[in-house]
Amino acid sequence: VQLKQSGAEVRKPGESLQISCQTSGFAFGSYWIGWVRQKPGKGLEWMGIIYPGDSDTRYGPSFQGQVTISADRSINTVYLHLSSLKASDTATYYCARHYNQYFDFWGQGTQVTVSS
Amino acid sequence: FVLTQPLSVSESPGKTVTISCTRSSGSIVSSYVQWYQQRPGSVPKTVIYQNNLRPSGVPDRFSGSTDSSSSSASLTISGLTAEDEADYYCQSFDDSTWVFGGGTKLTVL
Numbered sequence: 096v097q098l099k100q101s102g103a104e105v106r107k108p109g110e111s112l113q114i115s116c117q118t119s120g121f122a123f124g125s126y127w128i129g130w131v132r133q134k135p136g137k138g139l140e141w142m143g144i145i146y147p148g149d150s151d152t153r154y155g156p157s158f159q160g161q162v163t164i165s166a167d168r169s170i171n172t173v174y175l176h177l178s179s180l181k182a183s184d185t186a187t188y189y190c191a192r193h194y195n196q197y198f199d200f201w202g203q204g205t206q207v208t209v210s211s
Numbered sequence: 212f213v214l215t216q217p218l219s220v221s222e223s224p225g226k227t228v229t230i231s232c233t234r235s236s237g238s239i240v241s242s243y244v245q246w247y248q249q250r251p252g253s254v255p256k257t258v259i260y261q262n263n264l265r266p267s268g269v270p271d272r273f274s275g276s277t278d279s280s281s282s283s284a285s286l287t288i289s290g291l292t293a294e295d296e297a298d299y300y301c302q303s304f305d306d307s308t309w310v311f312g313g314g315t316k317l318t319v320l
Contacts, residue, residue: 110244125301129309131255139247139255139300153307189254196304197245201254 096120097126098190098202103210111178112204116190123171124148130164130175133204135184144193147167180209192201212236214312220320222293230315232301233283240277242304244284249314250297258299259286271304292320 101115116128117178130143143154147166154162162175173190191198224226231246246259257266259275262284277284284302284303288295296319301312 102262131311138298139249139302139311141302141309141311144309151234155308191255196243196254196309197257197260197302198268199257199260201256204254 096192096200098192098200100190100202102186103208105210106180107211108178108181108209109126110209111176112180113143114175114177114188114190114207116175116202117174118129118171118192121192123166123200124168126158127191128173129191129198130162130173131189131191131198133189134183134188138149142175142188147171147173162173182209184207188198214303214310216299216301216312216315218313219316219318221320222291223274224293226291227287227289228291228317230286230288230299230301230317231283232285232312233281234303236286237282238279239282239284239303240279244275244277245302246273246275246284246286247300247302248295248297249300250320255300260291284309288317293319295319 097119099117114182122181130142132140132152142158143164144165190202192200215233242259247255249255250260258273263275272289274287298314300314
């Protein structure tokens with residue numbers, strides 16, 4: 096099982112960004128894939144999750160309407176779209192496979208810096 | 212619901228430490244509790260899942276439990292080593308919402 100995320104990004108406030116999470120080694124359409132944010136020096140925050148099998152998507156209350164999660168089954172990849180970026184979106188973003196209420200395999204993380 | 216953890220705990224090498232995770236509403240036993248270890252600069256790693264199960268490769272010095280009377284879960288680490296120094300996060304689930312505790316910094320003195 097592997098989840099490989101796209102590389103570090105630097106953006107200006109107001110810009111948009113899409114992070115990818117390419118998976119391999121398991122049946123992509125049969126597992127939920129989640130996104131977790133970690134701001135510098137802070138804890139883990141669950142952002143949302145998608146079931147690529149039918150694109151059913153759930154969002155955490157703090158992230159509903161703020162981010163978009165999608166999946167492309169043809170390339171076993173999940174995406175996290177962040178728009179209207181602010182300095183407070185500076186963080187490391189992790190994708191993680193979900194199994195039976197927990198996250199068993201994690202991507203390596205994508206560091207996002209938002210700065211003018 | 213919210214999962215509350217102590218900000219920090221510390222203990223000496225070879226000793227045993229317990230980290231608590233208290234659920235603010237609902238029953239702690241209504242969903243599984245997991246524990247993740249995150250060393251500085253590293254990806255979170257599961258050390259306990261489904262309340263008290265250890266993934267392969269995690270030493271049996273790590274154990275988990277839940278207590279419905281206090282609506283809390285605990286992670287216990289025995290025989291502490293310097294390698295155990297890390298942040299630990301509990302996590303649970305309810306009604307299509309996944310929640311992480313705020314994290315506890317374990318210092319091995």
